[in-house]
Amino acid sequence: MATLKDVARLAGVSVKTVSNVVNGYSFVKPDNRRRVEEALEATGYRPNLGARNLRRGRTGFIALVLPELSIPYFAELAGLVIAAAQDHEWNVLIEQTFGTLAGERSALASLGPHLVDAAILSPEALQVDDFQLPVPAVLLGEHAVDVPISRVGIDNVAAAQAAVRHLISLGHQRIAAIGAHPHRGTAALRLEGYRRALAEASLPFVDELVVPALNYHRADGAAAMRSLLDLRTPPDAVFCFNDLLAIGAMRAAGERLVRVPQDLAVVGFDNNEESAYSSPSLTSVAPDKAAIAQAAVDLLHRRVEAGDVLENVETPFSLQVRESTVAR
Amino acid sequence: MATLKDVARLAGVSVKTVSNVVNGYSFVKPDNRRRVEEALEATGYRPNLGARNLRRGRTGFIALVLPELSIPYFAELAGLVIAAAQDHEWNVLIEQTFGTLAGERSALASLGPHLVDAAILSPEALQVDDFQLPVPAVLLGEHAVDVPISRVGIDNVAAAQAAVRHLISLGHQRIAAIGAHPHRGTAALRLEGYRRALAEASLPFVDELVVPALNYHRADGAAAMRSLLDLRTPPDAVFCFNDLLAIGAMRAAGERLVRVPQDLAVVGFDNNEESAYSSPSLTSVAPDKAAIAQAAVDLLHRRVEAGDVLENVETPFSLQVRESTVAR
DNA sequence: GTGAAAGCGCTAACAT
DNA sequence: ATGTTAGCGCTTTCAC
Numbered sequence: 001m002a003t004l005k006d007v008a009r010l011a012g013v014s015v016k017t018v019s020n021v022v023n024g025y026s027f028v029k030p031d032n033r034r035r036v037e038e039a040l041e042a043t044g045y046r047p048n049l050g051a052r053n054l055r056r057g058r059t060g061f062i063a064l065v066l067p068e069l070s071i072p073y074f075a076e077l078a079g080l081v082i083a084a085a086q087d088h089e090w091n092v093l094i095e096q097t098f099g100t101l102a103g104e105r106s107a108l109a110s111l112g113p114h115l116v117d118a119a120i121l122s123p124e125a126l127q128v129d130d131f132q133l134p135v136p137a138v139l140l141g142e143h144a145v146d147v148p149i150s151r152v153g154i155d156n157v158a159a160a161q162a163a164v165r166h167l168i169s170l171g172h173q174r175i176a177a178i179g180a181h182p183h184r185g186t187a188a189l190r191l192e193g194y195r196r197a198l199a200e201a202s203l204p205f206v207d208e209l210v211v212p213a214l215n216y217h218r219a220d221g222a223a224a225m226r227s228l229l230d231l232r233t234p235p236d237a238v239f240c241f242n243d244l245l246a247i248g249a250m251r252a253a254g255e256r257l258v259r260v261p262q263d264l265a266v267v268g269f270d271n272n273e274e275s276a277y278s279s280p281s282l283t284s285v286a287p288d289k290a291a292i293a294q295a296a297v298d299l300l301h302r303r304v305e306a307g308d309v310l311e312n313v314e315t316p317f318s319l320q321v322r323e324s325t326v327a328r
Numbered sequence: 329m330a331t332l333k334d335v336a337r338l339a340g341v342s343v344k345t346v347s348n349v350v351n352g353y354s355f356v357k358p359d360n361r362r363r364v365e366e367a368l369e370a371t372g373y374r375p376n377l378g379a380r381n382l383r384r385g386r387t388g389f390i391a392l393v394l395p396e397l398s399i400p401y402f403a404e405l406a407g408l409v410i411a412a413a414q415d416h417e418w419n420v421l422i423e424q425t426f427g428t429l430a431g432e433r434s435a436l437a438s439l440g441p442h443l444v445d446a447a448i449l450s451p452e453a454l455q456v457d458d459f460q461l462p463v464p465a466v467l468l469g470e471h472a473v474d475v476p477i478s479r480v481g482i483d484n485v486a487a488a489q490a491a492v493r494h495l496i497s498l499g500h501q502r503i504a505a506i507g508a509h510p511h512r513g514t515a516a517l518r519l520e521g522y523r524r525a526l527a528e529a530s531l532p533f534v535d536e537l538v539v540p541a542l543n544y545h546r547a548d549g550a551a552a553m554r555s556l557l558d559l560r561t562p563p564d565a566v567f568c569f570n571d572l573l574a575i576g577a578m579r580a581a582g583e584r585l586v587r588v589p590q591d592l593a594v595v596g597f598d599n600n601e602e603s604a605y606s607s608p609s610l611t612s613v614a615p616d617k618a619a620i621a622q623a624a625v626d627l628l629h630r631r632v633e634a635g636d637v638l639e640n641v642e643t644p645f646s647l648q649v650r651e652s653t654v655a656r
Numbered sequence: 657g658t659g660a661a662a663g664c665g666c667t668a669a670c671a672t
Numbered sequence: 673a674t675g676t677t678a679g680c681g682c683t684t685t686c687a688c
Contacts, residue, residue, distance in 0.1 A: 001442070001462075003681055004681065004682065004683095005681080013659085014658060014659045014660075015660090015682085015683090016658060016659060016660085016684085017657080017659080019683065019684085020658085027657065028657070028658085029657060029658085046440045046442065047442070047681085048382075048442040048681050048682070049440065049442050049443055050381055050382045050387060050442055050682090051382050051442075051680070051681035051683090052681075052682055053664095053682090054376070054378045054379050054665070054666090054680090054682075054683095055664055055684085056664090056682085056683070057664075059378060068407060069406050069407035069410070070400075070601060072398075072400065075400070075403030078397050078403075079396060079397035079424060082397070082423075083424070091421050092421070092422065093419050093420070093421065095410075112374045112375075112376075113329055114374065114375070114376040114665090115377055115419075218601070218602075218604075218605045222605075247605050251605045251607060251609075254607050273546070274400075276546075277546045277550075277579045279578065279579060279582045279607050331665055332665065332667095333665080333666095342674060342675045342676075343666085343667090343675085343676095344667090344673095344675060345673085345675080347666075347668090348674085351667085356674085360673085360674080375665085375666075376664085378664090378665080379664070379666040379667090380665080380667075381666090381680095382665080382666075382680050382682090383665080383666045383667045384666085385680075
């Protein structure tokens with residue numbers, strides 16, 4: 001592999017001149033430039049990123065810390081983050097935490113300042129004192145813990161409220177919620193949105209209709225739905241805190257021969273691609289994932305380059321109405 | 329950030345001794361070891377990976393080149409590859425090609441030997457002459473193009489044959505296939521498995537029942553299914569070359585009020601997590617994704633460390649029978 | 657404008 | 673067993 005020195009020797013100039021050409025710097029004598037470019041071409045020179053970054057004190061990487069790639073929301077998001085990072089010549093390193101405190105701690109610990117220039121975090125269990133980060137970071141989604149880190153995400157309370165309002169506008173009166181979680185910030189916010197929508201319609205908040213979920217996988221949604229269907233008076237609608245829970249809930253309903261949406265309306269959250277193709281298709285809160293990815297990366301880039309101050313970005317969302325609430 | 333030199337100064341020893349301790353090398357005088365460890369602790373030393381790798385001539389990264397993270401199969405696989413790579417202290421860099429030739433070429437081009445130690449590739453459009461790789465690589469899945477690169481994957485012909493045999497054993501006679509593709513190696517192999525299963529049961533190979541798909545997304549499966557349902561004699565079963573196509577096909581069938589599996593049995597390929605929760609749940613060929621990820625990473629590690637020779641690994645698969653072929 | 661040379665943090669001869 | 677030192681490939685003062 002050709003190095004700068006090789007190119008310099010071939011072109012009959014100094015390393016500095018080659019470096020100048022490679023980096024598009026300052027003024028290089030046209031004659032030299034031409035010879036350097038020829039030598040570059042002839043040797044097939046490719047800069048050694050490690051060496052460059054060592055010298056520059058940058059790494060060229062950002063970390064994306066998330067629970068699990070097998071969760072569609074995070075997989076879709078990761079794809080968008082990778083695309084957005086390319087614009088700033090960043091490569092993305094993905095760390096999976098599996099939503100555990102230990103996993104999140106170890107992911108953060110591995111984030112040496114030498115490994116990445118910045119980090120995008122989607123924590124679920126972390127506590128305030130865990131956030132001693134060696135690099136600029138941005139938190140995805142809102143979190144109950146109050147840490148001095150930038151955040152990017154939608155207004156979860158408003159989004160949840162919109163989802164439940166939709167159910168209420170359809171005439172549903174006994175609306176359940178699946179996904180309450182004691183330590184998860186976004187869960188608390190979505191629950192608050194649920195509560196507000198009920199309150200503004202003067203509907204009672206019924207404890208037995210709020211089902212916690214320790215994880216947000218399809219199986220958890222199915223289990224929660226079964227417990228709801230076992231109630232003396234089951235709900236006529238359910239708001240799930242993510243699409244996987246909703247898919248699981250619809251599956252459980254189907255197994256009990258409860259028809260969606262006739263007997264039970266279902267709303268999810270995240271708008272996974274799969275939700276447009278389930279049977280019935282799933283009404284879901286749709287955060288603008290591309291906007292989230294773009295904002296997170298841009299914000300970090302500004303911080304790293306210009307040392308910008310802390311800043312939060314609220315991204316838009318919409319409600320995708322589909323067959324799980326309105327029969328076709 | 330503390331460097332080796334700082335630690336050495338604090339401990340009153342040379343950098344070499346510190347380096348020895350850090351790397352768990354040879355014999356260090358117990359007294360020195362203790363002082364170095366204290367200094368390590370006091371300074372909170374973390375090695376600069378960039379510098380280490382520059383010196384060692386390694387990067388500490390492997391590339392995972394795949395079409396798109398929003399495709400569940402690749403998302404699940406990526407998660408497993410990341411986990412497997414951790415065992416060898418490798419970080420994984422994901423590159424998305426979006427299945428285009430241009431995307432694949434540009435991903436390969438960016439694979440400088442300075443960026444990654446090795447690469448795992450899942451190409452769809454690449455031609456033979458594109459495979460001039462600067463680093464050891466392994467191909468996921470089989471490909472029609474015959475290139476001198478290690479391969480890891482299941483026996484696609486046998487797997488497809490098993491899927492179609494299952495349909496035949498259920499009494500289906502008019503079995504369609506969705507996902508034929510002119511330039512995709514795995515598509516050709518799965519088609520061959522389909523053909524063989526028909527042949528061994530003395531069923532005719534009917535051209536109009538084989539539907540190509542340029543992409544393997546849900547929408548493509550739905551479109552293909554609609555065209556099949558428009559036939560004078562629609563099929564009574566369909567084998568889809570991946571689960572997304574199958575999900576789309578089931579969706580399209582549902583929209584035409586064709587019942588699955590009573591009127592139409594459906595088999596997919598990949599066994600995505602979502603396929604266990606669709607309604608009806610999807611019968612699918614299940615490659616052992618964890619085995620694929622593990623084998624690919626291990627194989628590369630051996631190549632990089634020991635310069636092992638070219639080698640192919642065939643991983644196991646099974647058929648997950650669910651409601652889309654056998655009603656519950 | 658361009659060259660010479662220092663040095664980013666680390667490892668590995670080589671010397672002791 | 674440990675210290676000294678060269679050098680991985682690059683960028684960047686500092687002279688000229």
